Amino acid sequence: MSNTHRRGRAHRRWYAVAAVVCATAVALPLYAAQGQEEGSTLTWQPCKGHSDxxxxxxxxxxxxxxxxxxxxxxxxxxxxxxxxxxxxxxxxxxxxxxxxxxxxxxxxxxxxxxxxxxxxxxxxxxxxxxxxxxIKCSTKLINKTPQKLPRSQAEFEQLASYNRTLRQDCLKHNGPLFDHxxxxxxxxxxxxxxxxxxxxxxxxxxxxxxxxxxxxxxxxxxxxxxxxxxxxxMDHSLGTTKLASTAAAAVEDSLTAFAQWCKTTSTCALHGQDVLGRWDRLLAAADRGELHDSYGPVSADNLIDHAESSFMEPDWPGLAKWLKKLRTGTPHHQADPPSTGSTAESDPVRSAVFCQDWQVRLRDYQDLQALVRAEKADAPHARTSPKMHETILGCIGWPRQANNPQRPLHxxxxxxxxxxxxxxxxxxxxxxxxxxxxxxxxxxxxxxxxxxxxxxxxxxxxxxxxxxxxxxxxxxxxxxxxxxxxxx
Missing domain, CATH: 3.40.50.1820 (Alpha/Beta hydrolase fold, catalytic domain)
Known part of the structure; x- marks a missing residue:
């Protein structure tokens, strides 16, 4: 993983994410604070390091x-x-x-x-x-997250098996709270x-x-x-495919807005260029393993991830300067081996919440391929939302029924x-x-x-x-x- 990719990950504060997946809407439970909760009290004291x-x-x-x-x-x-x-x-x-x-x-x-x-x-x-x-889970197991997008049914099943193993480990370390x-x-x-x-x-x-x-x-x-x-x-009414495709469309929209800003802003490092055309050429080079920066190779996953992180702030000037510095061809050195397109590091906290809040359960490799096609249809340049894509992949292999599946807002x-x-x-x-x-x-x-x-x-x-x-x-x-x- 390149240093550039690490910088992209560091900017991530996940936002999360969502036709109704059940034919019958489930009513929200109207719990009053009762029983043990009625007796619960708060005793206040100054926070450590914050006397106010x-x-x-x-x-x-x-x-x-x-x-x-x-x-x-x-x-x-x-x-x-x-x-x-x-x-x-x-x-x-x-x-x-x-x-x-x-x-x-x-x-x-x-x-x-x-x-x-x-x-x-x-x-x-x-x-x-x-x-x-x-929530705490085995660091050793988290570090074994599969680092590539499944390319076959066998690899899909390997990811599902890994997710199930990680979930059981988290249940062991956290008890019932992990499922609640x-x-x-x-x-x-x-x-x-x-x-x-x-x-x-x-x-x-x-x-x-x-x-x-x-x-x-x-x-x-x-x-x-x-x-x-x-x-x-957040929109909690969206089914799995629509959730992923609209998330990808949001990244696409930000990429388009960035390109328009470069077109009209003389201080943009890419001013006067066809920014989307340059982006597409860089992405194609990354697919071939021929894109790199001063630290080493830059995969397509790295490129999209870094751009998405830059859109969050937004840091359009910084992104333009970085894209201008990228080079194609065989690099003189490689600081890290090329990325194969990651499913990203596992985040058990995110999975514990998201996989119970959203009934997103890809069943097999065909489902995954259909999801990727839907993302690319709505995001022809950006391709995907890395955050959303990774989070959905993290729910593969989880029990079918979520605690809090999607439903319209009432x-x-x-x-x-x-x-x-x-x-x-x-x-x-x-x-x-x-x-x-x-x-x-x-x-x-x-x-x-x-x-x-x-x-x-x-x-x-x-x-x-x-x-x-x-x-x-x-x-x-x-x-x-x-x-x-x-x-x-």
Missing amino acids: VQCGTLMLPIDRSSPGKTFGMKVARHKATNPSKRIGVLLVNPGGPGGSGVEMALDSKNFPAELRERFDIVGFDPRGIGQSHP ADTLNVVQDMDALRTALGEEKINFYGHSYGTLIGQQYAQAYGGHVRSMVLEST IDPGAPTILLVNSRHDPATGHAWARNVHRQAPSKTRLLTYEGAGHKAVGTPCTTKAMNQYLLHLTLPPKSSCPAADVK
Whole structure:
């Protein structure tokens, strides 16, 4: 694996990801905080190294259908700096799956001063993540992840066997929590946290995979919500093929936007060139094993992965400079052996959540080939979304039935109108997903489009003002879009 590819991996904060796979929709369970959860309390103390933030642990059942075993959910609270004007609590989740809400709450710079004044910012680590019974599996086994895309039924079965072995290892190390890390369980944990905080209603901000937590909380406990902002939105209604192809289309869209930026921006290192044509030629060279940078060979997988990571921020200038430096032909040296196209390193935390939240179960090599064809049809230049593709491959061999399979969004009538904020060119949670979520709940959602690029939509004066006005005053933005900021 080249150093370039490693840099791409380092940028990954997975967003995750989703026709309904079951003919009959399954109703969301409406669990009240009861039994053991009623007796759960939070005892606060200063967080280590953060005297202005309080930390606590809430004990919760691992399996509500079979009470007994519990885990401790870690919580951090940054109290409102102006108590006399306090509105309530703002629960936050940064996405992932794997992101730490505790770490998010510890850094007050994550939130505008106006929100810190009026809300207790409360972050929690979802079950299996961070400091909440973190999922741990054999490092030795994780390091044996098959490093190539299956090219036959035999290799497909080898990957399925490996995934089953890893899953059994994780079950051995983590017990029943590994099979109960899905978002429906997290939603019930979150409502138990609301009860422990003594709040009738909560406010919620979720980013990326955190938007699935928000959506499903609004389905089950909409009457307990005062306000909710979902930034970079997941669409939990999509079947396996549509999930993969729309994810690939989001990367394709970002690639096209990048090419257009180079065409109109004189400071782009590829200005004046046919950027998509150059990309296609580089990809073809990578397929032949003839593409390299100063560190060594660059495979097609490396190339797409690095580009996708650059689209997240976005770092268009950096990507253009790197693409310009790539060379074709036989390299003078090879720092690493050529990549064969990886299924990526295993991420048991991601699999524990995603493979129970999405019924994505490729049955055989033919299914995989059909998926790849669908991705390429919607992404003729980018080919795939590496993150989504790898995550779906990680579920091969898992038990057929997921705990929380895809279904259309039906928000509780008691919920307020939810503010959806999404970049027009988001490589991870494409704008099409936000539009589809809005279509599923048009009377309960308002979509605000940031006309720029990247996996972060809030942060410009326009989007930040819209979010603040909504959370503070429940005033929805009068316009449906915010202008793009200049790419530097």
